[in-house]
Amino acid sequence: MPFAAGMPDAMLLVARKLSTTFRGRGLLRRGGDVRALNEVSFSLAKNQTLGIVGESGSGKSTLLRVILRLTPYDSGNVAFDGAEVATLSGTALKDLRRRVQPVFQDPYATFNPRFSIGSSIGLGFELLGEHRRQGVREEVRRLLDDVGLDPDLERALPHELSGGQRQRAAIARALAVRPDLLLLDEPTSALDVSVQAQVLNLFKDLRRRYGFSLILVTHDLPVVGFMCDHLLVMKSGEVVERGATATVIGKPVSPYTRALIDSAPEVSGKKAQPAERQ
Amino acid sequence: MIRQLNWRRYGLVAVTLPVVALVFLAAALAPVIAPYDPFELDVLVMLQGPGENHLLGTDELGRDILSRVIHASRVSIVVGLVAVAIGATGGVLIGVLAAHFGGAVDSVLMRFMEIVFCFPAILLAVILMANLGTSVLNAMLAIGIIFIPGFARLTRAVAQTVQRQPFLEAAICLGVGPLRLVTREILPNVIGPVLVEAAVAFSYAVLLESALSFLGLGAQPPEPSWGNMINTGRGFIDQAPWISLAPGAALFITVFSFNLLGDGLRDVLDPKLHD
Amino acid sequence: MTDSGLAPESLLEVEGLTIVLRHRHRPPASIARDVSFHVNAGEIVGLIGESGSGKTMTAKSLIGLLPDRMDVVSGRVRFRGRDLLDGDDPARVRGRDIALIPQDALHALNPVKTIGWQVGEPLQVHGGLRRRRIASVVGDLLERVHIPDARRRAVDYPHQFSGGMQQRALTAMALSMEPPLILADEPTTALDVTIQAEIIDLIGELRDATGASFLFISHDLALVSSFCDRIYVMYAGEIVESGTKDAIFSHTRHPYTRALIGAAPRLAGNPERLPTIPGRIPRPHEEIRGCRFRERCPDAGTACGEAPRLETADGDHAVRCWYA
Ligand SMILES: Nc1ncnc2c1ncn2[C@@H]1O[C@H](COP(=O)(O)OP(=O)(O)OP(=O)(O)O)[C@@H](O)[C@H]1O
Ligand SMILES: Nc1ncnc2c1ncn2[C@@H]1O[C@H](COP(=O)(O)OP(=O)(O)O)[C@@H](O)[C@H]1O
Ligand code: SF4
Ligand SMILES: [Mg+2]
Ligand SMILES: [Mg+2]
Numbered sequence: 001m002p003f004a005a006g007m008p009d010a011m012l013l014v015a016r017k018l019s020t021t022f023r024g025r026g027l028l029r030r031g032g033d034v035r036a037l038n039e040v041s042f043s044l045a046k047n048q049t050l051g052i053v054g055e056s057g058s059g060k061s062t063l064l065r066v067i068l069r070l071t072p073y074d075s076g077n078v079a080f081d082g083a084e085v086a087t088l089s090g091t092a093l094k095d096l097r098r099r100v101q102p103v104f105q106d107p108y109a110t111f112n113p114r115f116s117i118g119s120s121i122g123l124g125f126e127l128l129g130e131h132r133r134q135g136v137r138e139e140v141r142r143l144l145d146d147v148g149l150d151p152d153l154e155r156a157l158p159h160e161l162s163g164g165q166r167q168r169a170a171i172a173r174a175l176a177v178r179p180d181l182l183l184l185d186e187p188t189s190a191l192d193v194s195v196q197a198q199v200l201n202l203f204k205d206l207r208r209r210y211g212f213s214l215i216l217v218t219h220d221l222p223v224v225g226f227m228c229d230h231l232l233v234m235k236s237g238e239v240v241e242r243g244a245t246a247t248v249i250g251k252p253v254s255p256y257t258r259a260l261i262d263s264a265p266e267v268s269g270k271k272a273q274p275a276e277r278q
Numbered sequence: 279m280i281r282q283l284n285w286r287r288y289g290l291v292a293v294t295l296p297v298v299a300l301v302f303l304a305a306a307l308a309p310v311i312a313p314y315d316p317f318e319l320d321v322l323v324m325l326q327g328p329g330e331n332h333l334l335g336t337d338e339l340g341r342d343i344l345s346r347v348i349h350a351s352r353v354s355i356v357v358g359l360v361a362v363a364i365g366a367t368g369g370v371l372i373g374v375l376a377a378h379f380g381g382a383v384d385s386v387l388m389r390f391m392e393i394v395f396c397f398p399a400i401l402l403a404v405i406l407m408a409n410l411g412t413s414v415l416n417a418m419l420a421i422g423i424i425f426i427p428g429f430a431r432l433t434r435a436v437a438q439t440v441q442r443q444p445f446l447e448a449a450i451c452l453g454v455g456p457l458r459l460v461t462r463e464i465l466p467n468v469i470g471p472v473l474v475e476a477a478v479a480f481s482y483a484v485l486l487e488s489a490l491s492f493l494g495l496g497a498q499p500p501e502p503s504w505g506n507m508i509n510t511g512r513g514f515i516d517q518a519p520w521i522s523l524a525p526g527a528a529l530f531i532t533v534f535s536f537n538l539l540g541d542g543l544r545d546v547l548d549p550k551l552h553d
Numbered sequence: 554m555t556d557s558g559l560a561p562e563s564l565l566e567v568e569g570l571t572i573v574l575r576h577r578h579r580p581p582a583s584i585a586r587d588v589s590f591h592v593n594a595g596e597i598v599g600l601i602g603e604s605g606s607g608k609t610m611t612a613k614s615l616i617g618l619l620p621d622r623m624d625v626v627s628g629r630v631r632f633r634g635r636d637l638l639d640g641d642d643p644a645r646v647r648g649r650d651i652a653l654i655p656q657d658a659l660h661a662l663n664p665v666k667t668i669g670w671q672v673g674e675p676l677q678v679h680g681g682l683r684r685r686r687i688a689s690v691v692g693d694l695l696e697r698v699h700i701p702d703a704r705r706r707a708v709d710y711p712h713q714f715s716g717g718m719q720q721r722a723l724t725a726m727a728l729s730m731e732p733p734l735i736l737a738d739e740p741t742t743a744l745d746v747t748i749q750a751e752i753i754d755l756i757g758e759l760r761d762a763t764g765a766s767f768l769f770i771s772h773d774l775a776l777v778s779s780f781c782d783r784i785y786v787m788y789a790g791e792i793v794e795s796g797t798k799d800a801i802f803s804h805t806r807h808p809y810t811r812a813l814i815g816a817a818p819r820l821a822g823n824p825e826r827l828p829t830i831p832g833r834i835p836r837p838h839e840e841i842r843g844c845r846f847r848e849r850c851p852d853a854g855t856a857c858g859e860a861p862r863l864e865t866a867d868g869d870h871a872v873r874c875w876y877a
Contacts, residue, residue: 056717068451097453110444114466120445123462127453162833163604170448177452192603192772197816197827204826222775226818226827249820263750264820 012181012213013044013067017076020062020237036062038237039076044181044230049207049214051224051245053260054234060217063234064183067215068102069093080181098127101174103167105186110170111158117169118144118154124176139176146209147172148202164195168202175210184216188223200227221264225249233257290542297535305351314342316349316502325518335520337510343524346502350525353496353503354532357418357487358480364422366476369429370468374460376430377437388434391427399424400489407495417496421483432475436468470547474540481536488529504529563631564734564766565592565615565651570628572607572614574837582838584610584623586790589863592734595760597767599781599798601774601813603834607790608770609656612736616647632734648675652727656738656770661723662711668695668722669707675729694725699751724752731763738770753780774813778802783869786810789835789845792863796870806866806877808852844874852876 020037036059044050052060065071067078069085078085080096088096104110111120121143122136130136141151147168158166167187174182184203188196200223207214216227224231224245231248233241233256241254252258285292304311313333320340328335334343372391376384394402406420440446440463449463484504490496491505499506504525511522572585585607592598600608614625615637630637637646647653655661662671672694673687682690688707695703698721711719720740727735740752757780759765771777777784777798784801786794786809794807805811815828832849835841843858844850850857856875863873 057715068447070447070450094453097451100451102448102451104444104448106444110448112445112449112463112466123449123454124452173448173452193774193813193816194603194830197818197829200818201826201829222818222820222823225820226823246821261820 010045011043012046012048013078013080013215015043015063015067015076015078016041018063018066018073018078019075020059020066020071020073035237037066037073040234040237040239041076042232042239042242044213044215046180047211047213048230049216049228050230050232051228052215052217052232052234053219053221053224054240056219057236058234059237060234061185062237064102064185064215064217067183068100069096098177099180100183101177101179101181102183102185103170103174103187105189111166113158115157116154117156117158117161120158121154121169121173121176124173128177140172143172143176144169146206147175148198164191164199167191167195167199171199171202171206175206178210179212181213181215184214186218187216189219196223203227221249221261233260287545288542289545290538291546292542294535294539294542297531298539301351301532301535302355304348305355308349308352312342312345312348314345316341316346317500318342325514325521327518328520334524335518337507337518337521338514343507343520346507347504347524347528350497350502350504350507351528351532353414353491353501354484354487354529357414357421357496358483360418361421361425361483361487362476362479364419365425365479366429366472368422368426369431370433370465370472372426372430373433373435374437374464374468377434377441377464378456378460384434387430391430394424395427395431399486403486403490404493404495407490412495412498414497414501417487417490420490421486424486425479425483428479429472429475432471433468436471437464440464440467474543474547477536477540477543481533481540484529484536485533488525562593563591564594564596564633565768566629566631567591567611567615568629568631570611570614570630571626572610572619572623573626575622575624576838579838582836583790584837585614588628588787588790588792590785590792590795592766592768594733594766595764596782597756597760597769597780599777599784600768600770600787601772601777601784602787603772603813605834605836606787607837608787609738611787612653612738612768612770615736616651616653618647618653648730648732649679650732651734651736652730652732654724654727654735654737654740662719664711667708667710668714672707672722672726672729675726679730690729691725694729695722697728698722698725698755700725721752724755728759732765734766734768736768736770739772740769756780774802775817786813789841790837791845791873792871793846793873794871795863796868800868800870804870806870806872807874808850808876809846812849812851846874 017039018037018041019035019039022034022036040059040063042050052063054060062071066073067080067085069088073086080100083092083096085096111117118137118140121140125136125139130139137154140154144151144153149165149168149172153161153165153169161169167190188199191199203214204227214228216224218224228245231242231245232239233248233254235256241248241252241257248257249261252261318341320336322340323332323336324340325338326332326336326340332342332344334347336342337346372387376387402424403417403420406423407416410416410419446459446463449459454462487496488503488505488508491503492509494506494509496505497503499510507525508522508529511518511525514521568589570585570588571583573581573583575581588607588611590598590600600611602608610619610623613619615630619625625638628638632646632650662668669688669691673691676682676687676690680687691707692704695707700706700718700721706714714722724737724740727737737756753776756767756769760767769777769781778801781798783797784795785792786801786807788809794801794805794810801810802814805814812828812830816830818827830849835845835848844853844861847853847857854876859875861873861875863871865871866877
């Protein structure tokens with residue numbers, strides 16, 4: 001545990017032996033139970049950036065959803081800033097909701113199609129207690145500007161924005177409540193390389209300005225190489241490797257990680273190798 | 279300008295809306311536009327066929343059919359509006375609750391709705407009215423109750439879809455409370471489909487009210503309603519078919535155009551037909 | 554494009570394809586302009602470009618699946634010497650001769666039918682196989698695209714599959730008739746690297762086994778660079794550079810291609826900020842004089858007010874740029 005050791009006070013998020021099972025549904029229980037997380041442990045220090053990679057179905061999204069309390073877990077625990085997430089209620093829960101914000105993969109579905117972008121982002125400010133209409137509007141416009149969008153887009157409906165613009169707007173909505181931790185689930189997978197570059201740069205800029213920690217789930221290893229100082233590799237609901245990004249990419253210990261790195265295509269004409277599946 | 283109308287999207291509404299408006303207008307202005315007093319008996323012109331003085335003829339008591347058809351539209355429309363209001367309010371409430379709480383609450387509510395749904399509507403209305411008494415008010419109530427399951431199912435389906443959307447989860451993660459989630463995120467998405475359902479339900483309410491009146495359970499004579507007029511006309515169908523045919527035609531036109539309006543609204547609200 | 558593009562082994566030849574979108578209030582907008590490319594038998598050809606550059610519509614036009622107000626107004630599409638644009642009913646080509654793996658896995662599957670039923674549907678429509686036989690073929694297909702526990706999961710509904718698994722099921726569906734040409738529209742965008750590499754390996758495998766050709770559409774340069782024989786780079790409806798993989802990535806000539814390559818992060822040794830391309834891709838209806846990339850081009854000069862033509866530089870390497 002290269003970075004879970006020592007200084008527990010500085011830890012923003014600590015997960016211990018977290019397990020989640022999805023029960024098979026329906027009359028015949030078709031599909032059966034799926035163990036989506038199996039004794040997952042990791043920790044995240046304040047101001048750290050952690051990348052989570054792994055094949056599809058390895059439990060990356062489930063892990064984020066558990067932290068957000070959108071999906072329940074069976075055993076183990078996860079604590080945010082020292083407080084067990086599962087037991088929070090009332091104002092403590094509200095506080096968690098505010099301090100941990102997600103940005104999801106699909107920029108098309110993350111905005112209510114019936115509301116303007118400004119209205120969706122303004123909701124965050126209202127929740128922080130800003131009730132003057134003009135006050136909310138000013139904050140929204142400032143934030144849109146911060147994420148590199150034209151402030152006049154506050155009046156636009158979600159379907160009028162491009163994928164990249166919508167993803168920026170989603171980031172703005174998350175930032176409105178001044179979170180301490182951003183959870184990003186494949187935030188650039190639906191975007192072009194050129195737009196991805198802009199969004200990734202934006203995350204770096206905003207982190208410098210707002211100072212939040214960040215967990216980034218992606219299937220794209222080079223994105224972690226650019227964005228994150230720590231890396232967690234998952235497979236079939238389990239953590240197979242973790243450590244500083246440069247170390248893991250430079251000297252992977254687990255064969256699975258090695259396969260993952262070998263199969264990550266880079267722009268160089270290098271042949272992608274299929275990963276060994278054990 | 280008319281050339282640029284997007285017919286695929288607005289065509290049906292553009293055609294049916296004037297008819298629907300006409301029906302509403304006739305009901306609202308009945309005393310002004312009806313040529314005769316609908317209750318005025320005139321034994322001299324009993325069972326007279328359509329003609330110069332009485333455009334749609336007269337009934338067995340010499341009352342002007344056109345005036346009675348126009349006045350009867352008031353009963354139909356009031357019953358339709360009130361019944362739909364009852365059905366939509368109750369249904370949306372139950373649907374949202376079922377979708378929001380899920381689990382046992384959902385099962386109990388929806389099973390109950392299904393039981394109500396299983397009864398033939400007219401039978402249920404008859405049973406309800408047998409207990410409540412026969413009056414227009416009770417007819418509205420009975421029809422409204424019949425509509426609740428339909429609206430509830432629809433609302434629950436839409437609300438459940440919305441609940442799985444990332445935008446709802448994003449709102450939850452912002453810390454939006456349950457009440458606000460429903461009013462802000464879910465209801466706006468429910469309104470469109472409910473509006474469509476309401477138009478169709480309205481036509482169905484008019485039909486049901488007529489059926490109840492026909493059976494003598496709705497509007498009581500001499501108060502005219504399309505249903506009781508058709509019923510009265512039954513006895514004279516050979517000598518004076520217009521007594522039944524005129525309210526029948528009014529009923530048909532109203533029901534048909536509200537049904538089409540429902541389809542038309544569906545087109546208007548369907549984002550795939552956006553230009 | 555050299556004459557070798559019309560070599561006899563060409564499976565698909567597209568010449569001067571222009572697609573327009575008719576608009577109620579505006580003059581028609583061009584979605585694809587004078588697009589020419591070819592796919593030889595047994596070749597994997599990449600078509601890359603930013604979102605909205607016209608890749609999907611170009612592919613869909615080949616099998617008559619353009620949306621309502623879009624039409625091919627000029628150009629020729631020949632498949633095995635047969636003209637696809639006038640004459641044949643495109644529906645007959647679909648699935649049997651040319652299959653499409655659609656872009657959006659999450660919306661391409663019918664939510665109320667099982668995965669197995671949907672994968673087997675082309676077999677039912679074209680093949681006339683018995684039910685039990687279809688079930689077994691479907692099982693094989695799902696195994697081939699590495700759905701774990703394939704036979705048991707054939708009875709699952711789409712929502713029970715993860716995004717990646719849905720995309721794999723769609724791939725299986727396209728493979729079912731073993732067509733000679735498969736148009737794969739971003740088939741791996743929703744997938745993670747390991748599965749992505751597997752699908753790509755699978756595509757290579759299939760090409761080797763059956764001699765099938767692929768037109769592989771993607772916005773992911775890294776991916777395309779790893780396994781396509783030849784590559785076409787599309788920008789705002791035009792092919793701006795084409796050539797072998799090596800020509801495109803090691804001897805890049807067009808400023809747009811260069812910018813795209815620069816914007817992709819690396820596993821290690823990244824700069825503090827990624828280089829980006831300023832501005833955005835023009836919308837199809839925007840009137841543009843001269844080179845369509847000019848607004849965003851770092852190399853733009855005086856000549857660029859005039860629209861450049863696609864010129865063959867050396868061998869098979871063609872570029873649309875005055876200063877390349
Ligand atoms: N149904 C449609 N009606 C009108 N315009 C459309 C339609 N579908 C696509 N377009 C337009 O056609 C152009 C090309 O779209 P296309 O889908 O081919 O792009 P693409 O290169 O495949 O992009 P992506 O990488 O996002 O899939 C775009 O400007 C797009 O807005
Ligand atoms: N709501 C759900 N119901 C049933 N199974 C699920 C659900 N969500 C995820 N799963 C299953 O849990 C496993 C992990 O999924 P997920 O966390 O989405 O993986 P990843 O994000 O790494 O691709 C997969 O096998 C997936 O099919
Ligand atoms: S022609 Fe000019 S503007 Fe166009 S790509 Fe070349 S240098 Fe840039
Ligand atoms: Mg995921
Ligand atoms: Mg596309």
